[in-house]
Amino acid sequence: MSYAQYLKELLAPLRVYDLEGTANGRELEAEGQALDQVEDTLEEIQREMLVSTAEDRGLEAVESLLANRPVATTLEARRAALAALLRIGGDSFTLAAINDNLKGCGLNAVANETGTPGQVQVRFPDVPGIPDGFEEMREIIESILPAHVGIEYVYWYITWALMEERFETWGDIEAISPTWEELEKMVK
Structure with a gap:
């Protein structure tokens, strides 16, 4: 009314x-x-005024306070990434806290200990290959992780076994004419 x-x-x-x-x-x-x-x-x-409900000006205001803008393709992912970046504090250096903070890059990124002191692996479990916007994500990840920690980025692609499950013959692959990069990322 x-x-x-x-x-x-x-x-x-x-x-x-x-x-x-x-x-x-x-x-x-x-x-x-x-x-x-x-x-x-x-x-x-x-x-x-709340990151969880903001749609434009509120998110832009928060992003203007940060050194890097998250690489996110959806509104929900952008909100989640900004919320993760805002949670970073002085005690954010346990593996669980670092993994929570890595959500700030705008994509699911996971850090794992390698067994070598001062070295971690960062992988992107939801995205095959090198993610789009990786350079921006890399800047964010490297600003989140402590400077003395070495970072090894790990990417994943389709395996021959998955390819054999998905395609019966090379003719099936040639019928869709993918580039090698497209074929590498056909994991679903």
């Missing part, structure tokens, strides 16, 4: 005002429109 209608319903029981087609009615319409605009602005402010 608009505020103009609300104001008219509020005053109608008094039976003092003629609210339709009169100066009083037009005044209430104008005041109602102004209150509707205020309500819309307040709803936008309320939505944009």
Whole structure:
């Protein structure tokens, strides 16, 4: 219900005002429109002030505070990445905390200990091959992980066994004419 209608319903029981087609009615319409605009602005402010509900200006404001912008393709992934970056603190150096913080790159990145002191592996389990936007992600990952830690990036591709399950013959592969890069990433 608009505020103009609300104001008219509020005053109608008094039976003092003629609210339709009169100066009083037009005044209430104008005041109602102004209150509707205020309500819309307040709803936008309320939505944009939280990372979990922000859609544009709120996310841009948070991103302007950060050194790197997360590489995220969806609104939900962007929100999750920013929330992860905002959680980074002085005690974020356990493996679990580092993996939580790596969500800030905008893609599921997982760090694993290698057994060699000062060395970790970072992999992208949801994306075969080198992820799109990897250079931006790499900057974020390297800013999250402590500077003294060496990082080895691990990528995965289709295996011959998976290829044999998916395609019966080379003719099946040639029928879809993939490039080698496309073929390497056909894991699903």
